[in-house]
Amino acid sequence: MKLKKHGIKTASAFISLLLLFITKLTFAQTSAPAASVNSPTIDEAGTLNTMWMGISYNVLLFLLICIVVAVVGRILKIYDLTLQIQSKKGLDWNRLMAVGFGLFLVVGMYGAYWEYTVQGSMILPEAASAHGQKIDEMFNITLIITTIVFVGTQIMLFTFAYIYRGSQLRKAYFLPHNNTIEKLWTIVPAVVLTILVVFGSITWKNIQDVSVKDQRSALNVDVTAHQFAWEVRYPGNDNKLGLKNYKLVSASNKVGVDFKDKNSYDDLTADEIVVPVNKPVRINLIAQDVIHSFYLPWFRVQINAVPGLPTFFQFTPTITTDDMRTKMDNQNFEYKLYCNKVCGGNHFNMQKVFRVVKEAEYQDWISKQKPYLNDQLKKDLKMAIAQPKMLGLKNKLAFNKL
Ligand SMILES: [Cu+2]
Secondary structure, eight states: OHHHHHHHHHHHHHHHHHHHHHHHHHHHHHHHHHHHHHOSSOOHHHHHHHHHHHHHHHHHHHHHHHHHHHHHHHHHHHHHHHHHHTTOOOOOHHHHHHHHHHHHHHHHHHHHHHIIIIIGGGSOOSOSBHHHHHHHHHHHHHHHHHHHHHHHHHHHHHHHHHHTOOOTTOOOOOOOOOHHHHHHHHHHHHHHHHHHHHHHHHHHHHHHOOOHHHHHHSEEEEEEEETTEEEEEEOOTTOOOOOBOGGGOOSSSTTOBOTTSGGGTTOEEESSEEEETTSOEEEEEEESSSOEEEEEGGGTEEEEEBBTBOEEEEEOBOSOHHHHHHHHTOTTOOEEEEEOSOOSTTGGGOEEEEEEEOHHHHHHHHHTSEESSOHHHHHHHHHHHTSGGGGOOTTOBOSOOO
8 A cells, every 4th residue: 555655656647747848848849949039139038048958957857866766775675575475585685785886887988088088179270389289188188098997987986886886695895904905096096196296296397497598578468457457568660568666657657657768658559469470578477456366277277367467478389379269160259357356246248359460460560559659648648747756666566677
């Protein structure tokens, strides 16, 4: 009687979930064409709906699998009880469990294979910078080692669970301590991790330790972060950026360039960051309000922009935007600079196009950029000159002291 009641409950839960599942699927099919007809541009609400549709689909699929497993378990239990009533030998549950472990191993390994092949292809494509290739190499070596360990330990775990399943015919072996095994599982991971850490430190040192000579020869670009934009400044022909002083920030002098430093006279402003391919570029960073993060995923570059603390990162882009467009078969592709610190409400919008071009194209582009010292600023500076205290040189942020 109790069994029957339980069976009815399980069946009704199963049917209601199935109905919900079918309703969701039908709803998804009817709403999709309507969304694409009405909105030729980005349909954010539609994208969100699709996302939730995907989540509910997977949750329901998971619940469905759980119910199927529970129903199969119940059927086996009933079969077992029937055998016992007929005074026959019942089911060998230990064996059943062991087979279940084996099945789980096969399904789980297929899941891991699926993750690597289907989702693995969604990771960033080849690095577009010289040091990025070294970072990718390190990532791949770590991934290969952890994959080997993962596959090995999972196979051992489930195979042992199968081989040493509970049996009336044997007694469990009591193994309180084994020095050899302890040494093995301590020394082997320690050696592997040490190799990875040393390898990582050497790579990090090679990327970070740029000689003063190389820093001088690099193209200097000054990037100032604030909520919620990036201000870009290029040096003029001297490749020397003028000093900045946060006290000089005004409506016309957005980043507070100090015009007592003559290097600043020929500085240029730009709406995008354009750099020549295969030439080292040094990005000089600072923030005006909160911490932001200068993030160029395609170049494997990320460094914080901190208020009051100048930071820099030097790297060499190796693939032009045009070449990457061809590689990706997407003529609209652009490298983008993102902010990678949640810096406030409009953080998501803190983006800028980052173009890598051939040297000639870069020279052409830079010749068209506007001077930072524009007419409005010249006018404002005359006003400021009348109040010399406002132009004090204290708290100067020396970017270009090389
Ligand atoms: Cu930001």
